[in-house]
Structure formats: C-alpha cells, structure tokens
Amino acid sequence: MPELPEAETIARALHKGLAGYTLGEVGLTRTDIVHGDSRPLGDLLPGRHVERVYRRAKQVVIELSGDAQLIFRLGMTGQLLICRVRDAVEPHTHLRVRVMRTRRELRFRDPRRFGGIWCITPGCEFVGKRILPTGPEPLELTPKRFRFVLQRSRQIKALLMDQQAIAGLGNIYCDESLHAARVHPMTRADTLDDEASRRLLRAIKRILNKAIKHQGSTLSDYRTADGAKGSFQHHHRVYQRAGLPCRNCGAVIERAVIAGRSTFSCPACQPAPASAS
DNA sequence: CGCATTTCCTGGAGGC
C-alpha cells in the first residue's frame, strides 16, 4: 500500500524518466477516476512539457507547462509505470499517456480503484472529488512543530494516520515508527512528554528515510515505476508479524484494531500507558 | 470533539 516512501520512490523515477519530455496521445478507459478540470485529459495533456515530478504527502505530482498539475493518488493498489509502448497492457490499466519522441508511455493502473487522478489547471472548472488539505511533511518537521501536532486528546496511532494532521504516514510506517519509539499505539497524543515526542519524530524520520533507500515496502501490489518490488518489507519489525517474536526482545507481537486498522505492537517494548482507552 | 462504523473495490486466502 503506497505510503510516503513508495510515493517518493515513484516520484523520483518519474522525474528522471519524464522531466523535459512532452506528453502525447492519451488513452483513458475510465473517466470516473479523473477529477479536477472538467475537460477531457485527451484535450488537456498532449503538447504539455513535464517540468518536474515530485511527491506531496502520498501523492505523486507531475508539474506541467502552462501551470497545470497532474496529481495521482495511489490508494491501496495504484501503480504508476513507465513502460515501452509495445509492452503488454495489464488489466485495470486506466490511463496511458505517450511520451513524445520516445517509445515509452506512462501508465496508471489501480485494480481496487481507491486511488484517483486530478488534473488541475489555472482557474479550471472543477468537477469530482476535492483534495483535502494535507498536514506538514514529516521529514521536514521540527521537534517543536511536531509537539504542536501532538497537542490533541487522540490516540497517537489515529493521529499519525490522519493526513490532515501529518502527511504521508499509513499503516505500515505508523506501526513501525511507534514500535521503534517504544510508544503504545493507544497512547493519548497529548500525554507524550517532550522526550517521547522527540523520540517518536526521530523514529518516523529514520524509518521513512530507510524505507525510501529500500524503494518502499512491497507486500502485494506496490511496484516501482519500472515494475520492481521494494525491499523494506524485509526490515519490518512489527507490521503483519502478529504471533511472531519481537525482533528486539522476543515477546509475541500483538494485533489489535485501532482507528479501523490492523495495528501491530510489542507488549514488552510498547507497554500500554494508563491513559490508553 | 473523538472514535467506531460503513462505503468504495478487487483479488487472494481459507473453508467445505
């Protein structure tokens, strides 16, 4: 499931492969996943140059000439692939965009369709779903600002998962960060002291950076832009390891449902605080 | 406000 490191990996590859090129013919097989500018992508994209590609929260943003942006939300199973035009087209490929003067094209596929595409142009007539504002980027957060984010009476796991509170974290990296920082996922965010808050931010940054180095975590559908798997799943210490020994202390990893999501934690490394509800 | 529940959707896993 693409979170920050996976989106970052894809965005970097897309920048390398697309920046400076011009977009060409568009093939769109589902219009209901496209939001933003009401005009067809086939009218909006061809002829525009790719200026740069970057990540914001869990989204991949392609910045185009004419102040246009093509934003991809990958949801659970979204993939952005740079393929040769003649490569076999896999099922659930919803969008194909030719890269002019090359034999390549950008493809977006998303079997479960939790993802989406936004094309934003200056003053465009907006249709479809909106993109809610996202919170600060965790890799750019200072301890002071993180402290501010935590000043709410909410379970820390739910808060870290909330894209409007802090951007880019999903189930995997929340659980891994909380474990590394020895914080129980049900701890009330505003009960963390300064030392625990700093420890948690350091853990989040360390784990995200390490995951980016490993091209993200492939548990099922996630692929890099060239179709390869990430490898950070081999470094998970708690995620999807219920019943297995903690890699730090050997205690048996527990699974619970918090904020509607499977949550994995070590009962010894992350003792439940009195404030847990 | 917080938190649980439901919805969207498909493929994979497990039961029989």
Place this chain on the structure above:
DNA sequence: TGCCTCCAGGAAATGC
C-alpha cells in the same frame, strides 16, 4: 477442482 464467504485497507462520509 470449484464455489462461497471473508478480509485487507486509504480516504471520506455517517452515526453516536
């Protein structure tokens, strides 16, 4: 082998 049910989960809406 084959069919059925269940379940995963990011984001948003709904209900309490």
